[in-house]
Amino acid sequence: MTADAGANRQIRLARRPVGEVRAEDWAHVSEAVPVPGDGEFLGRTRYLSLDPAMRGWLDDRPSYLPPVGLGDVMRAGSVVEVVASNHPKFQVGDHVVGAFGVQEYALSDGKGALTVDPALAPLSTYLGALGMPGMTAYFGLLEVGALKEGETVVVSGAAGAVGSMVGQIAKVKGCRVVGIAGGPEKCALLTEELGFDAAIDYRAEDVREALRTHTPDRIDVYFDNVGGPILDAALTRLATHARVVVCGAISQYNNEEDTVQGPANYLSLLVRRARMEGFVVFDYARRYPEATAEIAGWIGDGRIRVKEQVVEGTVDDFPETFQMLFRGENTGKLVLRLG
Amino acid sequence: MTADAGANRQIRLARRPVGEVRAEDWAHVSEAVPVPGDGEFLGRTRYLSLDPAMRGWLDDRPSYLPPVGLGDVMRAGSVVEVVASNHPKFQVGDHVVGAFGVQEYALSDGKGALTVDPALAPLSTYLGALGMPGMTAYFGLLEVGALKEGETVVVSGAAGAVGSMVGQIAKVKGCRVVGIAGGPEKCALLTEELGFDAAIDYRAEDVREALRTHTPDRIDVYFDNVGGPILDAALTRLATHARVVVCGAISQYNNEEDTVQGPANYLSLLVRRARMEGFVVFDYARRYPEATAEIAGWIGDGRIRVKEQVVEGTVDDFPETFQMLFRGENTGKLVLRLG
Numbered sequence: 001m002t003a004d005a006g007a008n009r010q011i012r013l014a015r016r017p018v019g020e021v022r023a024e025d026w027a028h029v030s031e032a033v034p035v036p037g038d039g040e041f042l043g044r045t046r047y048l049s050l051d052p053a054m055r056g057w058l059d060d061r062p063s064y065l066p067p068v069g070l071g072d073v074m075r076a077g078s079v080v081e082v083v084a085s086n087h088p089k090f091q092v093g094d095h096v097v098g099a100f101g102v103q104e105y106a107l108s109d110g111k112g113a114l115t116v117d118p119a120l121a122p123l124s125t126y127l128g129a130l131g132m133p134g135m136t137a138y139f140g141l142l143e144v145g146a147l148k149e150g151e152t153v154v155v156s157g158a159a160g161a162v163g164s165m166v167g168q169i170a171k172v173k174g175c176r177v178v179g180i181a182g183g184p185e186k187c188a189l190l191t192e193e194l195g196f197d198a199a200i201d202y203r204a205e206d207v208r209e210a211l212r213t214h215t216p217d218r219i220d221v222y223f224d225n226v227g228g229p230i231l232d233a234a235l236t237r238l239a240t241h242a243r244v245v246v247c248g249a250i251s252q253y254n255n256e257e258d259t260v261q262g263p264a265n266y267l268s269l270l271v272r273r274a275r276m277e278g279f280v281v282f283d284y285a286r287r288y289p290e291a292t293a294e295i296a297g298w299i300g301d302g303r304i305r306v307k308e309q310v311v312e313g314t315v316d317d318f319p320e321t322f323q324m325l326f327r328g329e330n331t332g333k334l335v336l337r338l339g
Numbered sequence: 340m341t342a343d344a345g346a347n348r349q350i351r352l353a354r355r356p357v358g359e360v361r362a363e364d365w366a367h368v369s370e371a372v373p374v375p376g377d378g379e380f381l382g383r384t385r386y387l388s389l390d391p392a393m394r395g396w397l398d399d400r401p402s403y404l405p406p407v408g409l410g411d412v413m414r415a416g417s418v419v420e421v422v423a424s425n426h427p428k429f430q431v432g433d434h435v436v437g438a439f440g441v442q443e444y445a446l447s448d449g450k451g452a453l454t455v456d457p458a459l460a461p462l463s464t465y466l467g468a469l470g471m472p473g474m475t476a477y478f479g480l481l482e483v484g485a486l487k488e489g490e491t492v493v494v495s496g497a498a499g500a501v502g503s504m505v506g507q508i509a510k511v512k513g514c515r516v517v518g519i520a521g522g523p524e525k526c527a528l529l530t531e532e533l534g535f536d537a538a539i540d541y542r543a544e545d546v547r548e549a550l551r552t553h554t555p556d557r558i559d560v561y562f563d564n565v566g567g568p569i570l571d572a573a574l575t576r577l578a579t580h581a582r583v584v585v586c587g588a589i590s591q592y593n594n595e596e597d598t599v600q601g602p603a604n605y606l607s608l609l610v611r612r613a614r615m616e617g618f619v620v621f622d623y624a625r626r627y628p629e630a631t632a633e634i635a636g637w638i639g640d641g642r643i644r645v646k647e648q649v650v651e652g653t654v655d656d657f658p659e660t661f662q663m664l665f666r667g668e669n670t671g672k673l674v675l676r677l678g
Contacts, residue, residue, distance in 0.1 A: 274617060
C-alpha cells in the first residue's frame with residue numbers, strides 16, 4: 001500500500017516554446033512520491049513514449065486535445081509498473097499503459113489505463129506497433145486512406161514509428177509501397193528489412209523526380225507525416241481519385257505561429273479528383289482491440305517487423321531525447337527506458 | 340446548305356500568358372465562313388460563355404483537359420443557331436449548346452452538341468444555371484460536399500455563376516448559407532435577392548472574424564471558388580467532419596507558374612477530421628439531365644433565381660470581357676451576346 005521511498009522526478013512545461021523547443025521551456029522538478037487514495041494506484045514509469053504530436057500539445061491553440069498547461073507535468077504515453085494500489089483492477093506488479101506523463105511515478109484512477117502482458121510482447125511494443133503509432137497507421141491507411149489491394153502507397157517519415165508501420169501494413173495488403181526518409185541507412189532499412197518496394201532519400205534526391213521513377217502508375221494513397229515540400233512533391237504525382245491522408249507535418253511543427261507552409265500544389269486535388277483528409281486516431285478507440293489483434297498476428301507470423309529505438313536514461317533525459325524526433329535521429333518508435 | 344455570307348471572326352491563342360492575360364496574348368483573325376460537309380452543321384454564335392476555368396486552359400501543364408494549342412481558336416462554350424446543316428439531327432434554326440470556341444461561326448459534327456429549347460428557358464441560361472456552372476454547383480455541393488439538411492454552407496465567389504447557384508441550392512436543401520463576395524452590391528444581392536442568410540464582403544471585412552460571427556455552429560461544407568487567403572480563413576472555422584469542396588481558385592489563376600499560395604491552415608483538416616476534395620464536373624456528364632431537370636424545376640417555382648450579366652458585343656470583345664472575371668466585375672454568369 002505504500003510506494004517506493006524517494007522523490008518523484010518530473011518534467012513540467014515551464015513556458016510555451018516558440019519554434020524549436022529549448023531546454024529552458026522545461027522545468028525539472030522533484031516532488032514527494034504520492035500515496036494512492038481509494039480507487040487509485042501508483043505506477044512507476046518503465047517506458048516513456050516520444051511522439052512528434054507532442055510538439056503540438058505545447059502550443060496554446062485549439063486542437064484535438066487541450067494544450068498542456070503551463071506548469072503542468074508534460075503529457076506523455078508510458079508503460080508503468082504498479083507499485084502500490086487501492087484500485088480493484090490493478091495489482092502490484094501489473095504493467096499498465098496510459099497517458100501518465102513525463103514523471104517517474106504517476107498516480108492514476110485507472111481511467112484510460114490498460115493492463116498489458118509482457119509475456120505477449122515486449123513492453124515497449126505497447127507504445128509503438130501495438131500502441132498509438134500502430135493504431136494511427138492502421139486506421140489512417142485502411143479507413144481514411146481506404147486502401148485497396150494492388151494500389152500504390154507512398155509514405156513520408158517512412159522510417160518513423162507510424163511510417164514504418166504504414167508501409168508494412170500496405171505490403172501485407174498487397175500494395176506497391178514507396179517510402180520517403182532521410183539518409184541512406186533509413187532507406188536501406190525500408191527496402192532491405194521492412195519489404196518496401198523502393199525508398200527515396202529526401203536529403204540526397206529530388207523527391208518529385210524520384211516519385212516519377214518509383215510510381216509508374218502514380219500514387220493512390222499518400223500518407224503524409226511531414227508536410228512541407230515533400231507533401232507538395234507527392235501532390236504532383238497523384239492518381240485519379242487518390243487519397244492524401246494527413247497524419248502529421250513534422251517539418252512544420254517547429255515553425256513559429258502562422259508560418260506553416262501550405263501545399264501550393266493542392267489544386268492537383270481538383271485535376272485528379274482526389275481528396276485530402278485528416279483524422280485523429282482517438283476517434284477509433286473502440287476499434288483498437290480489433291486492430292491490435294490483427295497487428296499482433298502480423299508480428300507473430302513475421303510479416304511485420306517492429307522497429308524501435310530505445311534510449312536508456314532518466315526522466316531528466318526527456319527534453320534532449322524529444323529533440324531527436326525533429327532532427328530525424330530516430331529510426332522506428334522512439335522510447336525512453338527508465339533504468 | 341450554304342452559310343451566311345461574310346467572314347468568320349475568331350479569337351485565337353497567340354502566345355501563352357504569364358500571369359494576367361494581356362491583349363497581345365490573343366490574335367484576332369478573319370477566315371472564310373466554312374461550309375459544312377457530310378454529317379456536319381454550321382452554327383452562328385449567339386452567346387459565348389466566359390468562365391474562370393478558361394484561364395487554366397491557357398497554361399501548358401497537365402490538367403483535366405489538354406491546354407488550348409498555340410494558334411488554335413480559343414476553347415469556349417457557346418450557344419449557336421444552326422445556319423446550314425448536313426447533319427440529320429440538327430436543322431437550320433435549331434439552337435445548340437456545345438464547346439464551339441470563340442468565333443462567329445463554328446463547324447460541328449454534332450459531338451458534344453445538344454439542342455436546347457429557347458421556349459423553355461432563355462438561351463443564355465443554358466450556359467449558366469442550366470449549363471456548366473449549374474452542373475458544377477449541383478454535383479460539387481451535393482455529391483462531393485455530401486450536403487445534409489440543416490448544415491452550414493459557406494461559399495466563396497458567391498455572386499459568381501457557380502457561387503450564386505451553390506448558395507441557392509443549399510437554401511433549397513434547408514441549410515444555413517453564408518456567401519463571401521467583393522463589394523456591398525454583390526453582398527446585398529446575396530441576402531436580399533438570393534436568400535442567403537448572411538454575406539461577407541471580403542474587401543471591407545476581416546473574413547476570419549466575420550465567419551466567426553456568421554457561422555455559430557462552424558462550417559460543414561465550404562465550397563471554394565477562390566483559394567488564397569479566403570480559403571485559409573475558412574479552414575480556421577471548419578466543423579468536425581467538414582467537407583471542403585475545391586472547385587476553383589480564381590485568386591490564384593493569374594499567378595506566375597509555381598507561385599500558387601497553398602492553404603497554410605490545412606492542418607485544420609486533421610484537427611477537425613475534415614476532408615478537402617477536388618472534382619471535375621465532366622465526370623458527372625451522364626447525370627446532367629437529372630440535375631438539369633431538378634434545377635429547371637427550382638427555377639420554375641421561383642426557389643432559384645438566375646443571375647446573369649450579359650455583355651453585348653462581337654467576338655472581338657472577348658478578351659476585354661474575359662478580364663472582367665478576374666477583376667470581380669461580373670455578377671452571376673458572364674456571357675457575351677453577339678449582336
